[in-house]
Amino acid sequence: MTAIQIEKLSxxxxxxVMESLWDSLCTHADNINSPAWHSEVLQQREEMLNDGTDTFIDWNDAKKDIRNQLP
Structure with a gap:
């Protein structure tokens, strides 16, 4: 499917289509390798949580923060 075809969809x-793609990816998740940087970011975030320089926030609060940042 091309970008032009996608643009014509409702x-x-x-x-x-997005759900079908996601289902396909989930079905074959064992064959998908995370990029190297992903492990590094996860490790940095875990270290920040452990040393107290970062914290978790409630998911609903996070969504509100994201919405407030949108134009």
Whole structure:
């Protein structure tokens, strides 16, 4: 499917395609390797949690913060 074909889809159809892609990726997740930087970022974040320079926030609060940052 090309970008032009995707652009012609309705929102509902786009969501269905996205869900199909996600399902396919999840089915074959064992074959997907995370990039090297991902492990490094996770390690840095764990260290920040352990030394108290970072904390978790409630998911609903995080979504509100993200929405407030959008134009």
């Amino acid at each position: 929102v509902t159809e786009k969501i269905q």
